[in-house]
Amino acid sequence: MHIVDDDADFRDGLAWLLDSRGLRTRCWSGGEQFLADLRPGSDTWACGVMLLDIRMEPLSGLATFEQLKAQGWPWPILFLTGHGDLSMAVAAVKNGAWDFLEKPFQDNQLVDKVEAACREALVLQTESQQRLRFQQALAALSQREREVLNELLQGHYNKNIADHLGITPRTVEFHRANIFEKLQVQSAVELAHLMGRYAPGSA
Structure with a gap:
């Protein structure tokens, strides 16, 4: 799974927490870095969940999210929000984000949501494989x-x-x-x- 957050200490702490629960992570310091490495078929594109900070500079989490949508990113995105970002997070969910968590949050609450998102990602992956097989057979x-x-x-x-x-x-x-x-x-x-x-x- 991917952690995209411009706060290095927070990012590293989150990675340690998830790694300790058996969830493999990759960290990115911002949306630009993630998008620069993103292309269909790459390891970055592989089935996984994204934890995306909503407030980042220079490219915000919302702007990153819009670019991911434009590229057809299929996997669950869980926004990490600070105080006062609730309305933006709700709007993002209505626009296709999977869910959001408001900082500070309880570790178990975060892990539970991430694990639920991972299960959703596996369902999406299976659906994608079934669609591909059907379309190939149709062709x-x-x-x-x-x-x-x-x-x-x-x-x-x-x-x-x-x-x-x-x-x-x-x-x-x-x-x-x-x-x-x-x-x-x-x-x-x-x-x-x-x-x-x-x-x-x-x-």
């Missing part, structure tokens, strides 16, 4: 399979699909079985659900 369908898929998503029966595409119902059934196998679904309802979830606007 691997043949042109005819995609035509049958379009018909299935419109709720058409095999005979109607056969008439629309000028093929036999038996051929439709063959393509349907291949589609279900490749996309690892058991029914047209499940197929429609996954299409809406992982490939909206496709097919």
Whole structure:
């Protein structure tokens, strides 16, 4: 997980606390340093939680957060806020941040929130992997399979699909079985659900 805070003593103390609870950390002195090392596929981008101080100079935590959002950062961000920053923290949560903690906070409270955020990150990682596998399988369908898929998503029966595409119902059934196998679904309802979830606007 990442700790981004421009207060060296606080940052080091937080890292020691989390390390002592079995949570591996990397520390950054500011948003600029973190963003400079950030690119998809890098270790910095790997599944993890971020503890982000809301007040930093020259690049604030909120500005860092906006840049992360613009780059598609998928992982939970937990803002660390000082006195008087509550309204900003609430606004950040409404804008997609995972949560916030107001300094000073109890160690156990912080660790509990971080562990909950880590569990959320693992859920997001699994979801991302499932989406990628589904999209790759979808891209691997043949042109005819995609035509049958379009018909299935419109709720058409095999005979109607056969008439629309000028093929036999038996051929439709063959393509349907291949589609279900490749996309690892058991029914047209499940197929429609996954299409809406992982490939909206496709097919």
